[in-house]
Amino acid sequence: MRIDVKKTYKLFIGGSFPRSESGRCYEISNAKGVFIANPAQASRKDLRDAVVAARSAFGGWSGATAFNRGQILYRAAEIMEGRAAQFVDEIVAVEGVTSSAAKKQVQEAIDTWVWYSGWCDKIGSIFGSTNQVSGAFYNFTIPEPMGVVAAFAPQKSSLLGLVQTIAPIIATGNTVVAVASQKLPLSAITLAEVLATSDLPGGVVNILTGMTAELAPWIGSHMDIDAVDATGLTSAQDKELRVAGSENLKRVSTFKAEQSPQRILAFMEHKTVWHPIGI
């Protein structure tokens, strides 16, 4: 007779797994109402800490070579592949889908990492340009990462939606504070365990679980967040966030396409450089 060792689902901030500073957690049950787990319920101070961690990780991550970032994203796919069975079990328990549907979701999530890892060192040459100007100058336009991006993962997907949200943001050197689906947050924390062991520097990805409506206004008004992926918000929450975010001109985006280079470009700024010819 052995007692199961249950997993405590905590937050993922700056590369470590703290409980919420508020000490709160909330209840997750499956589609039939059966209790599954008590994940942490993040407070606005956890959000603040996550933004600080993301900001301090930004310099190193955006300064790494695109090739290196691509390798690390690919590494995340490798590690996830090895833990696929755990993800499948979690998705079956929480979403109540069949194991083959869960397996499909996990495989698609792994493939998403691979797809975006390929984009890392290509985005500059495909979406940057060499411009013709009337003068003795080389003129380049280069897409650069924006900084700290907050993201609301789609509410209906426990794993795939989150990966589809995070991967395009970090591929180019942004760091992210992601809020997991409110009702389906468990795979998000398991994903955090994958990322923590994928050579991804601490703070590049931070994952919060909790009440979307509670965190959204604080994300909207936070002056150190540069952009928001608001896909997981309701239209009313989205509108409120855009109003609050106007204070520091946050770029707020929502996406219909699940996987697209547009999701990368949404969190890049184009910078133009003039360089005299012959020097």
Next chain:
Amino acid sequence: MQVIDGSASSIKSFLKTLSPVDQVGAESRAAMLATRSIKTSSKSWAIDMAISMIDLTTLEGADTAGKVKAICNKAVRPDPSDPTVPHVGAICVYNDMVKIARTHLDAAGGKDIPVAAVSTAFPSGRASLEVKRVDTEDAIANGAAEIDMVIDRGAFLSGDLEKVYSEIKYIKSLCEGRAHLKVILETGELVTLDNVRKASFLAMAAGADFIKTSTGKVTPAATAPVVLVMLEAVRDWYAMTGVKIGVKPAGGIRTTKDAIKQLVLVNETAGPEWLTPELFRIGASALLNDLLMQRMKLRDGHYAGPNYVTLD
């Protein structure tokens, strides 16, 4: 109270009268006080108090006149967009920057902000007494109103307390009537809390106006148990002599939370009368920006970012 005449035996017998420090007790008391939650109006008060207690410090080999002038401006008006922010307690610089800081502070409207100079071959203290004398006199002549001297840790740890005592007393005689003397114990090198307590009393007996934890060049620096022991020392000294000595933690205090924990320690240990820039200072540089960001958060209702405070 046991009298010290400067001889090795009188110092030893004086320090023998001190009660030893319960290290486990000090650590748990400091940890317990750190759990206090200071919110809303109390927090707002604490932030302004902490700002007015900062010894805004730049002690880098790469310091330039420009950088010193920049921090002087910041000392006078920490947040240029908000005139209600108080000015800091002092500017703390190396000897050769004292004159630049003094001149610029006066020009920028900070006549009442003193300049503190680190002295006596800071941070190691490894120089002859003559060099230490010149270092101190030169700083005072250039306008330093506070002298931050380091003790000879090598002498202290090898038991040559007489040397430590006489050196402090000598530097004090140079400062007398012209500058406040802060004595840096460099607690990170003193190994035990008992030594911290002994060094605190030694410094106070030799005439320190302030006792300061660290140079900021050694880790650990101003840990909570160390500050607790030093605050207890000044409290006990006040009970013995009726003289209030100041305390200055320095090094490693970077966030508003850290600063407020320090203020709680002061209030609960030495008492509320120590909650003034005359008796408590915080040696810091990055801390000021965090205090300003927290102040903006309280004022505006949303989180500020480092883009809205000066880079220094």
